[in-house]
Amino acid sequence: MTFTAHQKRQAAQAQYADGLELCPARQLLEAISSKWVTLVMLELADGELRHSELRRRIPGASQKMLTSTLRSLERDGLVTRLLTLSVPVRTDYELTPLGHSLLGVIHGLKEWADENMGQVEEARGGYDRARESAG
Amino acid sequence: MTFTAHQKRQAAQAQYADGLELCPARQLLEAISSKWVTLVMLELADGELRHSELRRRIPGASQKMLTSTLRSLERDGLVTRLLTLSVPVRTDYELTPLGHSLLGVIHGLKEWADENMGQVEEARGGYDRARESAG
DNA sequence: CTGTATCCTCTAAGATACTG
DNA sequence: CAGTATCTTAGAGGATACAG
Numbered sequence: 001m002t003f004t005a006h007q008k009r010q011a012a013q014a015q016y017a018d019g020l021e022l023c024p025a026r027q028l029l030e031a032i033s034s035k036w037v038t039l040v041m042l043e044l045a046d047g048e049l050r051h052s053e054l055r056r057r058i059p060g061a062s063q064k065m066l067t068s069t070l071r072s073l074e075r076d077g078l079v080t081r082l083l084t085l086s087v088p089v090r091t092d093y094e095l096t097p098l099g100h101s102l103l104g105v106i107h108g109l110k111e112w113a114d115e116n117m118g119q120v121e122e123a124r125g126g127y128d129r130a131r132e133s134a135g
Numbered sequence: 136m137t138f139t140a141h142q143k144r145q146a147a148q149a150q151y152a153d154g155l156e157l158c159p160a161r162q163l164l165e166a167i168s169s170k171w172v173t174l175v176m177l178e179l180a181d182g183e184l185r186h187s188e189l190r191r192r193i194p195g196a197s198q199k200m201l202t203s204t205l206r207s208l209e210r211d212g213l214v215t216r217l218l219t220l221s222v223p224v225r226t227d228y229e230l231t232p233l234g235h236s237l238l239g240v241i242h243g244l245k246e247w248a249d250e251n252m253g254q255v256e257e258a259r260g261g262y263d264r265a266r267e268s269a270g
Numbered sequence: 271c272t273g274t275a276t277c278c279t280c281t282a283a284g285a286t287a288c289t290g
Numbered sequence: 291c292a293g294t295a296t297c298t299t300a301g302a303g304g305a306t307a308c309a310g
Contacts, residue, residue, distance in 0.1 A: 009194075010285095012194045013194055013195050013197070013284095016193075016194045016195035017195045019195075020195060024245075024248035024249055024252035024253075025173070025244055025245040025248040025249070025252075026173075027248070027252055027255075028244060028247065028248040028252060028255075029167070029168050029173065029244065030168070031255070032164070032168075033164050033165070033167075033168030034302080034303095035302080035303070038160070038164065050271090050272095051271075051272060051273090052271065052272080055272095058151075059144075059147045059148055059151045060148050060151035060152045060154075060155060062148070062303080062304055062305075063272085063273080064273090064274085064275095064303085064304070064305085064306095065302095065303065065304070067272080067273060067274085068303095074262070075258065075259055075262040075263075076255045076258055076259060077254060077255055077257070077258025077259075077261075077262075078255075078258075083272095087271095088271040088272075089271055089272055089273090089310085090271070090272085091271085091272065091273090098251060098254055098255070098258075101247070101251065102247065102251070104247075105243055105244060105247045108240055108243050109160060109163060109164065109240060109244075110159075110160040112163065112236070112237065112239075112240045113159035113160040113162070113163040114159055114160070116233060116236065116237070117159035117162055117163060118159075119212060119233055120162075120163075120166070120211045120212055120213075120233070122212070123210065123211055123212025123213075123233075124210055124211060124212075126212075127209070127210040127212075128210075145305095148304095169282080169283095170282080170283070185291085185292095186291075186292055186293090187291065187292080190292095197283080197284055197285075198292085198293080199283085199284075199285085199286095199293090199294085199295095200282095200283065200284070202292080202293060202294085203283095218292095222291095223290095223291040223292080224290085224291055224292055224293090225291070225292085226291085226292065226293095
């Protein structure tokens with residue numbers, strides 16, 4: 001059995017892609033770039049909150065997305081879920097120590113963004129204007 | 136004209152979502168979480184590289200994705216593109232100062248990931264095992 | 271109140287083929 | 291060598307209805 005150059009390239013790409021999935025930094029990026037993750041974590045920074053309170057504070061998130069975000073945070077060991085079996089039910093969410101430590105990284109991102117996204121904004125404007133006039 | 140509670144909620148969500156798009160931190164996350172952005176930037180950390188060299192170093196990226204990643208980095212003012220009109224054509228890519236500064240944030244992410252993704256990995260395993268046995 | 275189950279849409283990412 | 295143009299697909303995100 002022999003392979004064409006094309007097949008070899010495909011194989012290399014597939015292998016590289018698999019390796020990427022295992023890269024810790026890649027996984028972290030995928031975890032925190034999901035739309036509501038950082039917002040939820042920021043809200044929980046000052047202490048535990050009920051599900052309904054989170055919903056009130058992050059009105060953009062649908063109920064489904066909020067729950068699924070919280071589930072993935074819980075699964076990743078970044079948030080703990082406390083269920084109180086009263087009627088009606090009550091659930092509180094709280095950051096774990098690991099979650100708090102991740103919050104540090106998120107603040108780093110936020111800081112850079114606040115300081116530099118203006119420049120990025122400008123660059124985008126310039127780039128777009130150049131294409132517009134040039135075609 | 137009056138509105139139902141449902142319509143009001145919808146409006147609030149839409150408005151909140153629009154605000155989110157404008158949030159610098161959100162934009163930053165969207166910019167760097169695109170699949171090949173960080174890899175390209177890391178490769179360019181030590182100096183300029185040709186298109187073909189980048190392609191060789193990041194075999195997982197298709198030609199299309201590499202070009203489109205480089206375009207968006209250029210648009211954001213993070214990378215400069217130097218075109219040399221020889222035959223065949225030659226293009227070199229290099230980080231801008233802004234790009235280098237962003238690299239610092241990326242290293243922060245990477246560091247946290249290297250130190251802590253093991254714990255996340257463990258938490259995931261525990262969570263999944265618990266569901267498996269409990270159902 | 272909290273959470274699940276469906277269905278739907280939109281787009282990032284990829285495969286492929288072509289041009290200067 | 292570098293880049294563009296199409297077509298396809300998988301999955302994130304969302305709307306809605308229902309359940310414990």
